[in-house]
Amino acid sequence: MKKNCVVVPVDFSDNTEAAVRAAFEFVDNPSQVNVIHVLFALDAVSPGVVFGDVSDESRTENINEHFDELKKLLGTPDLGTEVRVGNPGLQITEYAKELEADLIVIPSHGYHGFKRMVLGSVAERVIRLATCDVYVLRRNDAE
Amino acid sequence: MKSPQYSLAAHSKILISFGVVLFGLYGFSQIGFAQQGDQKSAEKTKVESSESTVETPAKSAPKKNPFPVDEESASPGEKATPVITDAEVAKEPGFLEKVDSAFATAVDYMASVLFYRIGAQTEEYIVFTGTDQYVRPKDSQGPFSKLTVDGLSDAETIPADELEALYYRKKLIDAVTVDDRYYRFGRLDEKDVEYISLKLPAVVVGGETYKLSHGAKLVKEGETYQLVGEMRGKLDPETTLNSDQAETLANAGWLKKTDSGSYQLSGKTGGAPVVVLWLAFGAIFFTLYMRGVNFWGFTHAIEVVRGKYDNPDEDGEVTHMQALMSALSATVGLGNIAGVTIAMTQGGPGAFFWMILCGLFGMTSKFTECTLGQKYRIVKPDGSILGGPMGYLRYGLAEIGLGGLGRVLSFLFVVMCILASFGGGNMFQINQSGSTLLEQVQSQERKEIVQLDQKIEAAVLAKQTAVATDLRQTKLDRKKEMDAFATTFNVIFGIVMAILVGIVIIGGIKRIGAAAEKIVPSMCFMYIAACLWIIITHIGEVPPLIVAIFTEAFSGDAIRGGLIGVLVIGVQRAAFSNEAGVGSAAIAHSAAKTEEPVREGSVALLGPFIDTIVVCSMTALVILITGAWDNADWVIRDGLSGASLTSQAFEQEISWFPWVLSVAVVLFAFSTVISWSYYGERCWETLFGARSIMLYKLLCVICVFVGAIANAGSVLDFSDMMILSMAFPNILGVALLSPKVRADLLDYWKRYKAGEFKEFK
Structure with a gap:
């Protein structure tokens, strides 16, 4: 079941490393794995935006620094990375389509109850919108 | 149809x-x-x-x-x-009146708890x-x-x-x-x-x-x-x-x-409302426990705000100065213009003394809570900050083995803060600023109505029935015109404000938000200048006034409640205005670029100083000097209170100033809504996650419009009370965590004295 191109959405929480490692199982070369982080739209009322110099550019820069750390941690300098702004489910599947990826590996937070109701699930949305296979990693320590 | x-x-x-x-x-x-x-x-x-x-x-x-x-x-x-x-x-009853009466029960219940008077006779x-x-x-x-x-x-x-x-x-x-x-x-x-x-x-x-x-x-x-x-x-x-x-x-x-x-x-x-005692207890306890950092830390705070230690490479969103401006834009507003006037009319000159004292002690409450906010903030991968009471209540208390209590307090705080951001931080502001502006716009018409009433009365007493009937018709027509205008005005005001708030918080147009927030300091300076002008033109009355402030603070002769009554009024209004102990400012201050929590805490202590000791004092002195506080014609006959009494006092001195004042009130309200929507958003994010924030923003915009058109008295009271009730979980948590703050403070001060901090300016 080897794949040519795998997309992994990450949020830099504790399960990030495990998710990327899981994706490596599907490919011959780590460079076939592309990680994406989706930022929420810039908040126009936070002090950083109103008074400071927080912008999508500065936020992207911060995320890229995190990507660099991740690459170092995994020892894979040629890991593909992407930062986008918008709705996570939509942006992830768009990115996968653009890369013509044949698999998305996604960690699920496994929220229950109220949070589940309000948040829905990025994983669900990805499954619905994706045109390729989706592999969902179940977290055991979910809230 | x-x-x-x-x-x-x-x-x-x-x-x-x-x-x-x-x-x-x-x-x-x-x-x-x-x-x-x-x-x-x-x-x-x-x-x-x-x-x-x-x-x-x-x-x-x-x-x-x-x-x-x-x-x-x-x-x-x-x-x-x-x-x-x-x-x-x-x-x-109309729909809103029904909603109102449903809330009235809740409000009564809350008031009976929050304002339960301890020591009442x-x-x-x-x-x-x-x-x-x-x-x-x-x-x-x-x-x-x-x-x-x-x-x-x-x-x-x-x-x-x-x-x-x-x-x-x-x-x-x-x-x-x-x-x-x-x-x-x-x-x-x-x-x-x-x-x-x-x-x-x-x-x-x-x-x-x-x-x-x-x-x-x-x-x-x-x-x-x-x-x-x-x-x-x-x-x-x-x-x-x-x-x-x-x-x-x-x-x-x-x-x-x-x-x-x-x-x-x-x-x-008599007696003192439990929430006022709670805030006062917090302020006094923190001041003693932090060894009066509000006094000896003051010059250091000024140094920090001036950017002496601003390191651009440290985590955070804004400089110390910007964090302070951000926090101030949420507190400077109607409380300084309307609330202080209420304190003076209810408590007399003596209340001024206790107000100042509350501001002084409140500085340490702010210091302590903002230090904690900074200490337990979360830096998200994109560099943005999530911090405030929800952070330190949950993670801070968990550190000292009180995780269960921390979760409860954090949850309570977050829920109250979201409600406060809809009410006291939104509907209340829009409603009050709208009616202040309307009152100013219609001031001529209102004077006309009063004159008509006098003419009608004279005609009736003189038994000139025909004249009276004519006049009555004129008055009726005028009132109809005024009502129709008020209706249109409120709807338009609501729509305009909702659009403005909407394009800032939903549309993400940062320039409007930034402009409004940046106008606040200049408006503040204008207001202070006008107050100083009035004070200087009455400079001869200042010395006896100062004597009165001190003697009446302790004699309590101005009101029936005596010393305790005056004290409660002064403390209550000051606390409402500077929000020290409420925890809201800790959310804004945690965004500062620093790795030294105590440093941001000392910046935060300037908040109550500027809000209460500078701005509130200005209003108070104007109200006292112009005699507005004791003017039975205005207070009893004309029923003026709050912002309208402040406006009247200014009009007597500077005839055109009420116009500036009403514009200032609207701008203050707008910036307060923007700032509080940030507080509410962070709490919403804590409770429901970042992905549903759009729902919160929509609710915020709806509240703006409803606030402008509604006369939902108890809905507004309820949400306003939420701001105060935030003090219960917050002060309890902060007090439990204060040993950590004290240790950090003493350590920080030692390093500061040893000259270990790198200076950047």
Whole structure:
């Protein structure tokens, strides 16, 4: 079941490393794995935006620094990375389509109850919108 | 097509009722004036005629009041006096009024907890009810006959055409003026009747004349009853009754009675609301525990704000200065302009002293909570910050083994903060700023109405019926125009503000938000400059004023509540304004670029200093110097309070300034809404996650519009109370975590003194 191109959405929480490692199982070369982080739209009322110099550019820069750390941690300098702004489910599947990826590996937070109701699930949305296979990693320590 | 019509009707009702509130101030002034007027006319009455003085034999049976509460008071065995049941049809409540009354219950409950007065004392008092009732059958055009113990008396009647004159002489109680009928509908002996209740400014019992206005309250002081005055409830030692006289009046039926028939009523007075004590306890405890960092840390705070230690490479969103501006934009606003004026009118000059003291001690509350906010903040991968009480309550308390309590407190805080951001931080601001602006826009028309009223009264008293009718029509037309304008104004104001808030928080147009927030400091400076101008032009009055501030702070002579009363008023208003101990500012301050929590804490302590000790003091001094706080014409007759009284005080000194003031109030309100929406958003994110924030933003924009058009008094009170209730979880958590802050502070100060900090400027 080897794949040519795998997309992994990450949020830099504790399960990030495990998710990327899981994706490596599907490919011959780590460079076939592309990680994406989706930022929420810039908040126009936070002090950083109103008074400071927080912008999508500065936020992207911060995320890229995190990507660099991740690459170092995994020892894979040629890991593909992407930062986008918008709705996570939509942006992830768009990115996968653009890369013509044949698999998305996604960690699920496994929220229950109220949070589940309000948040829905990025994983669900990805499954619905994706045109390729989706592999969902179940977290055991979910809230 | 039913629903649009219905909603339109409901809508106009809401708007009309909003208009009614605006005129409610005016209405109140009428009542207040009436009571004063009655006292004056009573004095005259004694000398000139006995027309309105009623001779009542001491043996006469208890009089009856039309209100159901007194129906029970007839003692068994006595001959029952006929009782009129009021049958005025209440207006069908509109949708918002229904929502309002549903919330009223919740608000009452909350108020009974938050404002539960600790140390309140029971006072005994009596209430004078000098009324005579005159009745006629329904739809009769004839005269009204006096209601006595033996039924209607034909000997004493009032012709129907005298009602209007009585109304303008303020003799009628609860007159219905909607269709100029002045009488009320009621039921007497199972028959429909029309009736009036006539105020009696004085009664003669057993040969002695008692000059008391209807509704006058006299409290028991030792063996005598003293009249409670209208200004700040001060006792009037000139008007006293001894217990024999009270007994005589009661027997003659001129005193209000309880269900059990006793004329000695009792109620709670004095004491301090629990939330005020809680805030004060926090402020004093933190100040002592942090060894007065608010004093010795002050110059360091200035250094930090000036950017001496600003390291651009440290985590965070903004500089120290920007964090402080951000936090201030949420607190500087109506509290400084309206709240302080309320404190001065209620508490007199002495309240100023306690206000300042509350600001001084509040500085340490702010220091402690903001240090914690910074210490337990979360830096997200994109560099943005999530910090504040929800962080330190949860993670900080978990560190000291109180994770369960931390979760509960954090949850409580987050829920209260979200509600506060809809109410006190949003609807309340929009509502109050809108009505301040409307009042200013319509100031000319309102003066015209007052003049018309005076002309009508003169015409009626001079029996110039035709002139009076014309004038009345003019007044009616003017009022209709004003109401129509107010309706349009509120809707447009609501739409404009909702659009502005919407494009900032939903549209993400940062320039508008940034512009508004940056205008706040300049508006603040303008306001301070105007205040200083007024103070300087009255510089001669300042020294005696300062003496008064200090002496009255301790003597408590200005108000009935004495020292404790003055203290509570000063502390309460200062705490409402600077929000020290509430925890909200910790959310803004945690965004500062620093790795030293104590450093941001010291910046935060400047917040209450600027808000309370600088800006609030300016308002207070203007209100005291112009005499607005003690101006019975403005406070009692015109019913001015809060922002409108501040505006009046400024108008007297700088005629055009009220316009600047109302624009400033709107801008302050706008920036407060933006800042509070940030607080609410962070709490929403904590509770529901970042992905549903759009829902919060939509709710925020809806609240702006509703705030502008609604007259939902208790909804607003409720949300305003939420701001204060945030202090319960917050101060408890901060107090538990304060040993950590103290250790950090002492360590930081040691390093500071040793010159270990790198300077950047």
